[in-house]
Each structure stands twice: as C-alpha cells, then as structure tokens.
Amino acid sequence: MARRKIIAGNWKMNKTPSETTALINELKPLVANDEVDVVFCVPAIDIIPAIEAAKGSNIQIGAENMYYEENGAYTGEIAPNMLTDVGVKYVIIGHSERREYFAETDETVNKKVLKAFEHGITPIICCGETLTQREQGIAIDFIRTQIKIAFQNVSADNASNSVIAYEPIWAIGTGKTATTAQAEEVCKAIRECIKEVYGSDVAEKIRIQYGGSVNAGNAAELFAEADIDGGLVGGASLKPDFGKIVNYK
Numbered sequence: 001m002a003r004r005k006i007i008a009g010n011w012k013m014n015k016t017p018s019e020t021t022a023l024i025n026e027l028k029p030l031v032a033n034d035e036v037d038v039v040f041c042v043p044a045i046d047i048i049p050a051i052e053a054a055k056g057s058n059i060q061i062g063a064e065n066m067y068y069e070e071n072g073a074y075t076g077e078i079a080p081n082m083l084t085d086v087g088v089k090y091v092i093i094g095h096s097e098r099r100e101y102f103a104e105t106d107e108t109v110n111k112k113v114l115k116a117f118e119h120g121i122t123p124i125i126c127c128g129e130t131l132t133q134r135e136q137g138i139a140i141d142f143i144r145t146q147i148k149i150a151f152q153n154v155s156a157d158n159a160s161n162s163v164i165a166y167e168p169i170w171a172i173g174t175g176k177t178a179t180t181a182q183a184e185e186v187c188k189a190i191r192e193c194i195k196e197v198y199g200s201d202v203a204e205k206i207r208i209q210y211g212g213s214v215n216a217g218n219a220a221e222l223f224a225e226a227d228i229d230g231g232l233v234g235g236a237s238l239k240p241d242f243g244k245i246v247n248y249k
C-alpha cells in the first residue's frame with residue numbers, strides 16, 4: 001500500500017512571531033508539493049502568525065507540545081482546544097528534548113496521545129534510543145517499549161491515523177545521520193510492533209518518519225526506504241533547504 005509521505009519541520013525554540021511570518025513567506029513557494037503532507041511545527045506563540053502566513057498554501061501548522069488536561073491550573077501549559085480553535089492539526093508528542101529537559105515519560109506521552117485524539121489532533125509520536133542503548137544492542141527493545149506504552153488504549157482507527165517519528169537521540173542536531181539501513185531497520189521494527197498490537201491493516205496505514213540530521217543531501221535516499229514515510233526535520237526546516245527536502249524526488 002502506498003502511504004502518503006509526511007515531511008514535518010520542528011522549529012524547536014526558534015523564531016519570533018514576526019520572524020515566523022517572514023520565514024513562512026520565504027519558504028511557501030519552495031515547499032509547494034501536492035504529493036506529500038507538509039507540516040511546520042512551531043513554538044506556541046508563533047502558531048497564529050504561522051497559520052495566517054500559510055493561508056492558501058499546502059503548509060499545515062502543528063504544535064511542538066500540548067498538555068493532557070482540558071484546562072485549569074497548569075501554568076504555562078497549552079490546552080488541546082486552544083490548538084484546535086486556531087486550526088492546528090498536528091502536535092509533536094514526546095520529543096527526546098522534552099523527555100530529557102522537561103521530564104516527559106512514556107506515561108505522559110500516552111496521556112497526551114489519547115488527549116490529542118480526543119480533540120482530532122494527529123500526534124507525531126517521537127521515539128528513539130541513546131547512543132549507549134544502540135551500542136548495547138538494546139535499541140529496538142527500548143523503542144518497542146516506548147511504542148507499546150505510547151499506544152496504550154489507543155483505538156485501531158486512531159492508531160492508523162497517527163504518525164510515529166523514529167529519532168535516534170544521537171542523530172538529533174549532531175549532524176550524524178543514521179545510515180539508511182539503520183533507519184530502515186528500526187522503522188521496519190516499529191511497523192512490526194504496531195502489527196503485533198493492531199494487525200497488518202493498521203501497520204500498513206500508519207506513517208513512520210525518520211528524524212535526525214535530515215538534510216537536502218540525504219532525504220531522497222532515506223525516504224526511498226520501504227518503511228520510511230517521510231521525515232521530522234529540525235535544523236534544516238528553518239532554511240530554504242527544507243524546500244529541497246520536501247521536493248526530494
């Protein structure tokens with residue numbers, strides 16, 4: 001089954017609202033491609049100007065994080081209906097930086113994934129191993145656990161519509177990309193894990209991205225792999241290079 005590729009940018013903590021407008025106006029013509037889904041995940045304060053600037057283009061706007069409660073005394077957090085109210089369709093959940101610096105766990109990831117689906121937001125669920133785990137030969141076991149917990153109580157329908165981003169932590173922002181074979185091996189194992197939980201129909205539909213120093217030079221090779229359905233792109237998503245990644249063919 002041919003899955004539609006999804007190429008998402010993760011801006012992290014970069015760009016002010018006015019810089020957001022300028023960058024989207026610059027990238028808009030470069031990322032035009034009707035054959036793939038193009039998502040820009042931006043900081044919370046940039047979401048509204050991003051949506052305004054992206055109007056009339058193929059760019060969809062996503063958030064980088066979201067809380068798992070509806071509202072209330074959670075200073076500094078963003079509720080799911082705040083995102084849907086302005087037209088957000090995607091949210092990154094459980095990025096390794098959030099796990100490392102903001103104490104996110106597999107359990108909070110699962111709560112956020114369930115909440116995102118309740119509100120019709122597609123989660124981009126991040127998983128990935130450290131260099132030590134890879135060297136110890138436990139990367140795939142570790143990721144299988146992350147996936148199984150992230151998907152607890154998620155229906156098959158919702159699972160089919162979710163996006164998983166495999167991001168080896170040692171490849172994020174380091175300039176070190178996993179080899180195509182390493183990336184495909186893990187993405188395939190993730191699809192196998194989804195198949196064990198939900199069956200082959202869901203496993204064939206779910207989209208699995210690779211993330212970790214994706215750039216204009218390596219995107220085509222990575223995205224040609226059978227189990228890699230696009231990418232989650234950090235650094236290169238803030239540059240005209242992102243246009244080349246989106247138009248990798």
Ligand code: PEP
Nearest residue numbers: 172173211212213234235
């Ligand atoms: C990321 O932040 O998800 C990421 C993959 O970053 P980079 O592309 O800069 O490695």
